[in-house]
Amino acid sequence: MKLLIRPAPEVAIKSKPVRRQQMRHLRQNIRKLLARLDPEIRVEGSWDRVDVEVPDGRGLSGPALELLLRIPGISTIQEIGAFPFVSLEDVAEKAVEAFADRLAGKTFAVRARRHGEHSFRSIDLERTVGAALMQASGASGVDLKSPQVEVRIEVQDDQFHIAHRKHRGLGGYPLGSVENVLTLISGGYDSSVAAYLMMRRGLRNHFLFFNLGGTAHEVGVRQVVHYLWDRYGASHSAKFISVPFEGVVAE
Structure with missing residues (x-):
C-alpha cells in the first residue's frame, strides 16, 4: 500500500528554508516511528509531500496508518492504489473496482493528472473513467464544480495511481522542529x-x-x-x- 501524506497548513505557508527544515523533521519522525513496525517501509518526499510505501501481505497497513494519524505535522493521509499503466480502459476498470460501491446515488467528478509523454490527454482519461463509473456505479450524475465524491487519478510515465480514502491527520508542526x-x-x-x-x-x-x-x-x-x-x-x-x-x- 502507498500513502500520500500532506503537511499541515502551518508548515505549507512557511518560507522555503523553514518549510524545507520542517519537512525534513517530518520525514525523519515518520521514518523513525515506522521503522519500529518494519525497517523495509519506505519513506520519501519533497517540499510539499511525503510518500510512504508499506509492504503488502504483512498486515502492516492498519498499524502504519494508525501510527501516522498520531504524528504531529500531518494534515491528511491519502491511501493510494498503484498499478502499471496498460490502457485507458484498464484504468477505468480499476477505478470502477475502487469507487463503484461508493458512488451510488451521489454526484462525482474525475480529476486526472499526467506526468510524462502519453498518446492521450488528461481530459480523455477523465471522460473514459467517468463514463465507466456512470455505467457501473448507479451514481446520480457528474458535477464538476462541487461533486460529493472526487475520483483522483495520476499517471506517471508507465504507472498510474488511484487515490482512495483520505484521513485527517493531527495537524500542527512536526515534533522537534520548535524548541x-x-x-x-x-x-x-x-x-x-x-x-x-x-x-x-x-x-x-x-x-x-x-x-x-x-x-x-x-x-x-x-x-x-x-x-x-x-x-x-x-x-x-x-x-x-x-x-x-x-x-x-x-x-
Whole structure:
C-alpha cells in the first residue's frame, strides 16, 4: 500500500528554508516511528509531500496508518492504489473496482493528472473513467464544480495511481522542529491537555513533576506521561524529572 501524506497548513505557508527544515523533521519522525513496525517501509518526499510505501501481505497497513494519524505535522493521509499503466480502459476498470460501491446515488467528478509523454490527454482519461463509473456505479450524475465524491487519478510515465480514502491527520508542526520545553505535569486534566497541545505545536516536551502524594501518586503520573509520549511524542526521547515535595507538604 502507498500513502500520500500532506503537511499541515502551518508548515505549507512557511518560507522555503523553514518549510524545507520542517519537512525534513517530518520525514525523519515518520521514518523513525515506522521503522519500529518494519525497517523495509519506505519513506520519501519533497517540499510539499511525503510518500510512504508499506509492504503488502504483512498486515502492516492498519498499524502504519494508525501510527501516522498520531504524528504531529500531518494534515491528511491519502491511501493510494498503484498499478502499471496498460490502457485507458484498464484504468477505468480499476477505478470502477475502487469507487463503484461508493458512488451510488451521489454526484462525482474525475480529476486526472499526467506526468510524462502519453498518446492521450488528461481530459480523455477523465471522460473514459467517468463514463465507466456512470455505467457501473448507479451514481446520480457528474458535477464538476462541487461533486460529493472526487475520483483522483495520476499517471506517471508507465504507472498510474488511484487515490482512495483520505484521513485527517493531527495537524500542527512536526515534533522537534520548535524548541524543547520543560512541562510542569501533575497528572490531572489541565496539565496533560497542555502537554498534548504543545506536542501538537512541534514542541519536544520534558516533564517536571512535584511529588506531593508519595510513590502511588508518582506511579500514576508516570503512566499519564508515558501514554502522552507513546501516542504523540515517541519520535523523540523525553525526560521525566520528579522532585520530592512530601516534606514541604508536611510542614
